[in-house]
Amino acid sequence: xxxxxxxxxxxxxxxxxxxxxxxxxxxxxIPSVSAxxxxxxxxxxxxxxxxxxxxxxxxxxTEIWSTPGAPAVFAEWPSDDPDAPVVLVYGxxxxxxxxxxxxxxxxxxxxxxxxxxxxxxxxxxxxGQVFFHTLGVRAHLAATGRSTPAVHLKLLVEGEEExxxxxxxxxxxxxxxxxxxxxxxxxxxxxxxxxxxxxxxGMRGLAECEIExxxxxxxxxxxxxxxxxxxxxxALARLVAALHDAEGRVTVPxxxxxxxxxxxxxxxxxxxxxxxxDAWLRTAASRATAGxxxxxxxxxxxxxxxxxxxxxxxxxxxxxSKTVIPSSALVKLSFRLVAGQDPDRVxxxxxxxxxxxxxxxxxxxxxxxxxxxxxxxxxxxxALQAVARAMGKAFEKKVLFTRxxxxxxxxxxxxxxxxxxxxxxxxxxxxxxxxxxEKVELDLLLKGVETTAHLxxxxxAVPR
Amino acid sequence: xxxxxxxxxxxxxxxxxxxxxxxxxxxxxIPSVSAxxxxxxxxxxxxxxxxxxxxxxxxxxTEIWSTPGAPAVFAEWPSDDPDAPVVLVYGxxxxxxxxxxxxxxxxxxxxxxxxxxxxxxxxxxxxGQVFFHTLGVRAHLAATGRSTPAVHLKLLVEGEEExxxxxxxxxxxxxxxxxxxxxxxxxxxxxxxxxxxxxxxGMRGLAECEIExxxxxxxxxxxxxxxxxxxxxxALARLVAALHDAEGRVTVPxxxxxxxxxxxxxxxxxxxxxxxxDAWLRTAASRATAGxxxxxxxxxxxxxxxxxxxxxxxxxxxxxSKTVIPSSALVKLSFRLVAGQDPDRVxxxxxxxxxxxxxxxxxxxxxxxxxxxxxxxxxxxxALQAVARAMGKAFEKKVLFTRxxxxxxxxxxxxxxxxxxxxxxxxxxxxxxxxxxEKVELDLLLKGVETTAHLxxxxxAVPR
Numbered sequence: 019x020x021x022x023x024x025x026x027x028x029x030x031x032x033x034x035x036x037x038x039x040x041x042x043x044x045x046x047x048i049p050s051v052s053a054x055x056x057x058x059x060x061x062x063x064x065x066x067x068x069x070x071x072x073x074x075x076x077x078x079x080t081e082i083w084s085t086p087g088a089p090a091v092f093a094e095w096p097s098d099d100p101d102a103p104v105v106l107v108y109g110x111x112x113x114x115x116x117x118x119x120x121x122x123x124x125x126x127x128x129x130x131x132x133x134x135x136x137x138x139x140x141x142x143x144x145x146g147q148v149f150f151h152t153l154g155v156r157a158h159l160a161a162t163g164r165s166t167p168a169v170h171l172k173l174l175v176e177g178e179e180e181x182x183x184x185x186x187x188x189x190x191x192x193x194x195x196x197x198x199x200x201x202x203x204x205x206x207x208x209x210x211x212x213x214x215x216x217x218x219x220g221m222r223g224l225a226e227c228e229i230e231x232x233x234x235x236x237x238x239x240x241x242x243x244x245x246x247x248x249x250x251x252x253a254l255a256r257l258v259a260a261l262h263d264a265e266g267r268v269t270v271p272x273x274x275x276x277x278x279x280x281x282x283x284x285x286x287x288x289x290x291x292x293x294x295x296d297a298w299l300r301t302a303a304s305r306a307t308a309g310x311x312x313x314x315x316x317x318x319x320x321x322x323x324x325x326x327x328x329x330x331x332x333x334x335x336x337x338x339s340k341t342v343i344p345s346s347a348l349v350k351l352s353f354r355l356v357a358g359q360d361p362d363r364v365x366x367x368x369x370x371x372x373x374x375x376x377x378x379x380x381x382x383x384x385x386x387x388x389x390x391x392x393x394x395x396x397x398x399x400x401a402l403q404a405v406a407r408a409m410g411k412a413f414e415k416k417v418l419f420t421r422x423x424x425x426x427x428x429x430x431x432x433x434x435x436x437x438x439x440x441x442x443x444x445x446x447x448x449x450x451x452x453x454x455x456e457k458v459e460l461d462l463l464l465k466g467v468e469t470t471a472h473l474x475x476x477x478x479a480v481p482r
Numbered sequence: 483x484x485x486x487x488x489x490x491x492x493x494x495x496x497x498x499x500x501x502x503x504x505x506x507x508x509x510x511x512i513p514s515v516s517a518x519x520x521x522x523x524x525x526x527x528x529x530x531x532x533x534x535x536x537x538x539x540x541x542x543x544t545e546i547w548s549t550p551g552a553p554a555v556f557a558e559w560p561s562d563d564p565d566a567p568v569v570l571v572y573g574x575x576x577x578x579x580x581x582x583x584x585x586x587x588x589x590x591x592x593x594x595x596x597x598x599x600x601x602x603x604x605x606x607x608x609x610g611q612v613f614f615h616t617l618g619v620r621a622h623l624a625a626t627g628r629s630t631p632a633v634h635l636k637l638l639v640e641g642e643e644e645x646x647x648x649x650x651x652x653x654x655x656x657x658x659x660x661x662x663x664x665x666x667x668x669x670x671x672x673x674x675x676x677x678x679x680x681x682x683x684g685m686r687g688l689a690e691c692e693i694e695x696x697x698x699x700x701x702x703x704x705x706x707x708x709x710x711x712x713x714x715x716x717a718l719a720r721l722v723a724a725l726h727d728a729e730g731r732v733t734v735p736x737x738x739x740x741x742x743x744x745x746x747x748x749x750x751x752x753x754x755x756x757x758x759x760d761a762w763l764r765t766a767a768s769r770a771t772a773g774x775x776x777x778x779x780x781x782x783x784x785x786x787x788x789x790x791x792x793x794x795x796x797x798x799x800x801x802x803s804k805t806v807i808p809s810s811a812l813v814k815l816s817f818r819l820v821a822g823q824d825p826d827r828v829x830x831x832x833x834x835x836x837x838x839x840x841x842x843x844x845x846x847x848x849x850x851x852x853x854x855x856x857x858x859x860x861x862x863x864x865a866l867q868a869v870a871r872a873m874g875k876a877f878e879k880k881v882l883f884t885r886x887x888x889x890x891x892x893x894x895x896x897x898x899x900x901x902x903x904x905x906x907x908x909x910x911x912x913x914x915x916x917x918x919x920e921k922v923e924l925d926l927l928l929k930g931v932e933t934t935a936h937l938x939x940x941x942x943a944v945p946r
Binding site for chain 1: 686688690692697698699700702703704705706707708709710711712713715716718719720721722723724725726763766767768769770771772773774779782783786787788790791792793794795796797798799802803804805806807808809811812813814816818841842843844845851886887888889
């Protein structure tokens with residue numbers, strides 16, 4: 019257990035709040051949009067700004083790591099306790115594109131504070147959530163009287179997350195020795211809502227597959243030949259229709275091999291979350307829920323593997339009609355994976371299954387994109403419990419648990435470093451990630467500061 | 483039975499062959515491409531050329547009928563026998579686009595005769611097959627010593643067939659009184675091959691349908707929502723997959739209502755055709771046959787109704803991947819219909835069936851294009867037998883029977899005029915319709931002349 023006095027953390031945080039927000043605003047003014055080449059210089063400037071700020075914070079080591087794309091920032095603050103656990107914090111300093119015309123009430127790169135919120139691109143995703151670690155570690159030192167953190171602290175803040183992290187895996191592999199850690203803390207997610215502090219325990223993995231079916235050598239006349247040769251679009255539809263059974267389960271043999279089933283405890287804790295299905299459907303812009311029988315909506319998106327059609331196409335799609343049997347048709351499928359599933363085995367299983375669906379006279383081409391592994395930390399993992407305790411101290415509320423349905427580069431760190439990945443985020447769904455008027459709730463941002471101020475002590479106290 | 487002496491027809495035809503071919507070549511030089519606005523003047527010039535040539539042939543009435551698009555040519559040659567049956571011949575004077583660069587060995591609009599063939603755009607489709615009627619009626623008169631045809635002969639030669647005949651139905655309805663006929667002869671099809679004279683007895687009809695399924699209000703993230711809301715692309719694939727049963731039959735209830743089943747005689751005659759499945763597959767650019775169980779390939783394309791996907795689309799179809807649940811997906815379906823099926827009832831049946839396939843949470847939009855009725859003349863129809871006898875005299879061979887799998891404006895004439903439609907064509911599959919190096923076999927073209935020379939007497943002799 020940590021011996022950090024809660025009140026000392028709070029006092030220190032409040033005292034430094036104004037300067038902390040000024041600094042964050044300064045960072046948000048740098049339009050580090052990694053997807054737009056005209057902002058390449060800004061992304062580099064953002065890395066330099068952060069590196070300087072981390073040095074100012076006290077990190078004895080700060081480095082800018084070049085990649086074939088945008089640079090990452092690395093910082094390290096060893097503990098004076100040689101037995102301290104090594105913690106690597108992950109975040110990113112690049113942001114989504116933003117323009118006033120997209121519906122912003124104010125300039126996206128001129129942050130403003132209004133009604134207890136800071137509005138600006140990157141306020142929540144992810145600069146705000148990276149930045150609470152700076153004041154957090156200072157509050158940790160101030161409240162404990164330490165001169166170095168209770169853990170050996172490392173930060174890795176990449177510059178290409180909003181562009182799909184194309185060089186992140188290679189960077190992690192190349193720098194694996196520098197990045198080595200006992201625990202990875204990812205600060206690029208969120209919590210349930212303003213009133214419900216939660217810790218995310220995992221993300222789904224992802225296997226993506228494109229299946230092309232080829233029939234006639236070119237589009238042929240559906241009058242002359244219709245009804246007498248195989249139609250690749252029809253064959254493709256049958257393949258897609260065969261992907262799920264009537265219970266909404268994926269029919270690919272072996273697909274569920276190894277799937278970590280939800281525990282009764284986790285289901286019960288999920289059920290404690292104040293879930294409003296109508297509100298969720300509005301967020302999903304959808305009219306009904308649907309999915310695997312026997313699971314709640316949250317369980318379906320967080321803890322169950324899926325197969326979804328991302329795109330399908332073939333033949334004539336323009337206005338009016340064209341009476342052809344298409345020469346080919348394709349479908350793009352994505353499979354979300356959960357802990358216990360091996361992406362390589364899933365890909366093999368999908369390939370074998372798909373090939374068996376192809377009728378005589380149709381040729382096929384099946385390709386897979388690089389897969390992302392799922393990651394999950396069990397509820398009873400001591401490091402996860404430490405995060406929950408730290409958050410509980412900051413929020414003074416019961417902390418619940420969530421997962422993320424999506425997939426992210428965090429899994430690469432889990433893979434490369436062999437360390438458990440924990441998620442510590444204070445963003446809320448209303449923060450407007452990727453949309454106009456992105457904001458961060460200042461109260462929650464400061465709770466993030468407090469959480470990390472408590473966390474390093476909590477983690478240092480976990481028996482190794 | 484006709485009393486036209488076969489040898490007199492042949493002699494007259496041979497004597498006028500050279501001038502006939504010169505005239506056809508002159509017509510082929512007019513690039514009457516209805517699909518290309520820059521050729522509007524040429525299409526009109528083609529109509530004027532034909533009208534003048536029909537007048538020169540002896541038709542006492544020749545008219546150019548304007549439409550909102552390209553003009554049609556109408557000609558009429560009453561019989562001096564007031565009880566003579568009225569016959570309307572249908573063809574078209576517009577042609578497909580053609581350019582030397584498409585793979586033509588010679589200028590498509592500068593016809594050349596080589597190896598007993600005339601090469602040029604429209605040689606077979608359809609100028610050559612319209613034109614044999616001019617020498618044919620002269621040969622009929624010469625061989626019978628008549629001054630007027632044995633039938634009341636009408637010709638309608640439209641100018642927009644290669645553009646989908648957008649104004650043809652309206653024209654037929656508007657001019658129904660002038661077009662009224664006991665029999666319609668369509669000369670815009672072909673025969674089995676160079677050595678196998680055949681009469682086409684019908685064409686399939688066509689109902690076209692577009693089904694749009696709408697799910698989320700916009701594309702949504704397949705990680706955040708995947709597995710928990712209905713995916714319209716998946717729903718669409720299931721709908722398409724449900725369209726056929728394992729026997730290749732269309733599952734829409736009522737779809738087969740009224741279908742005129744093949745008679746044993748027609749199946750036996752089809753089976754006499756020298757069908758080479760490998761060659762047919764090469765024409766279909768396909769690797770295998772497939773279709774409704776219990777029917778041969780020819781029966782499937784000629785005499786069985788079908789449902790085919792002409793196009794399907796939804797979500798992301800570009801390079802790489804995009805992990806979305808698509809907002810919508812659409813499929814374009816075409817249903818080929820056979821005699822006995824009512825397009826309106828088929829449309830109703832398809833709509834009812836399709837609506838029942840749409841899952842909860844998905845909205846749908848189903849639209850139908852104007853349908854084309856099937857047409858079929860039974861083998862024992864006296865007029866059809868007359869055509870077969872006339873062809874048999876010209877070719878001096880057993881005449882077999884085919885159908886066409888496609889659909890055409892001929893059905894509009896059947897509908898509007900209430901007359902049986904017969905098909906008299908001498909084109910062969912190697913003629914290259916719509917492709918480069920289109921040609922007509924001169925021997926067959928002259929057999930067309932002879933066939934019509936015999937036909938008018940044969941038809942006049944049919945008991946009314």
